[in-house]
Amino acid sequence: MIELRNVSKTYLNGTKGLNNINLTIPAGEFVAIVGLSGAGKSTLLRSINRLHDISEGNILINGQSITNAKGSRLRMIRRNIGMIFQSFNLVKRTTVLRNVLAGRVGYHSTLRTILGRFPQKDIDLAFESLDRVNIAEKAYTRADQLSGGQQQRVAIARVLAQEAQIILADEPVASLDPLTTKQVMDDLKKINMELGITTIVNLHFIDLAREYATRIIGLRAGEVVFDGPVSEATDERFAEIYGRPIHQDELLGEPVLGGV
Numbered sequence: 001m002i003e004l005r006n007v008s009k010t011y012l013n014g015t016k017g018l019n020n021i022n023l024t025i026p027a028g029e030f031v032a033i034v035g036l037s038g039a040g041k042s043t044l045l046r047s048i049n050r051l052h053d054i055s056e057g058n059i060l061i062n063g064q065s066i067t068n069a070k071g072s073r074l075r076m077i078r079r080n081i082g083m084i085f086q087s088f089n090l091v092k093r094t095t096v097l098r099n100v101l102a103g104r105v106g107y108h109s110t111l112r113t114i115l116g117r118f119p120q121k122d123i124d125l126a127f128e129s130l131d132r133v134n135i136a137e138k139a140y141t142r143a144d145q146l147s148g149g150q151q152q153r154v155a156i157a158r159v160l161a162q163e164a165q166i167i168l169a170d171e172p173v174a175s176l177d178p179l180t181t182k183q184v185m186d187d188l189k190k191i192n193m194e195l196g197i198t199t200i201v202n203l204h205f206i207d208l209a210r211e212y213a214t215r216i217i218g219l220r221a222g223e224v225v226f227d228g229p230v231s232e233a234t235d236e237r238f239a240e241i242y243g244r245p246i247h248q249d250e251l252l253g254e255p256v257l258g259g260v
């Protein structure tokens with residue numbers, strides 16, 4: 001369960017990234033966050049994982065405040081949260097297996113991870129995770145020799161090896177072609193369904209959000225302007241919220257929601 005209570009984030013230069021957000025996301029939900037560039041989608045995900053501090057409010061992960069946590073408590077809470085980025089964020093000049101084992105780093109002493117000595121059960125878990133996204137045959141290939149879609153699947157395997165209960169995916173398919181987009185979204189959906197991992201995905205495209213999510217949250221200028229099931233996220237509703245009709249070609253090629 002993720003709870004945001006009166007969360008605001010103002011950047012140092014005075015830009016308001018989030019403005020008084022209140023959200024409760026129960027365990028196991030698959031949520032899509034939509035909104036134009038600058039609406040606050042990345043700020044929201046970065047706040048949940050405390051990649052930056054928020055300016056006001058409180059964020060609870062399974063009832064524990066990540067906002068106020070420090071040291072080992074913060075690390076424990078964070079271990080539950082896996083991040084997936086548009087740019088995959090793999091260590092390019094090393095193998096797929098090593099990249100997936102990076103998901104185990106939070107479970108061991110710094111020395112052990114610097115030396116790169118992981119116990120066999122971690123290696124087994126890494127292979128199991130790679131298997132789940134059908135890429136185990138690439139375990140000993142260097143990450144930079146993989147296609148974008150394959151790299152993103154490795155990033156998903158890394159989160160699985162981390163045994164994260166929550167996945168935050170920041171535009172995971174923004175740099176992928178339509179076929180690869182479908183494969184990566186299918187993988188995210190599969191692990192959400194099979195393992196019950198709470199999944200929050202930032203997406204530019206409302207049609208993808210409708211296809212995969214069970215709940216859609218629309219942001220504009222750092223505020224929640226839509227929050228509901230896919231069945232309510234109709235073209236008519238979005239046109240009403242954003243003050244203009246949504247055309248089919250926008251659904252295919254451009255961000256859908258109104259400007260910030």
Ligand SMILES: Nc1ncnc2c1ncn2[C@@H]1O[C@H](COP(=O)(O)OP(=O)(O)OP(=O)(O)O)[C@@H](O)[C@H]1O
Nearest residue numbers: 011013015016017036037038039040041042043044
């Ligand atoms: N590090 C930063 N310093 C100052 N302002 C920032 C910073 N990061 C984001 N912003 C601003 O905060 C607002 C929200 O940005 P954010 O990146 O969260 O939006 P987004 O919906 O994720 O957009 P995108 O789709 O482009 O990633 C924007 O006005 C942006 O310019």
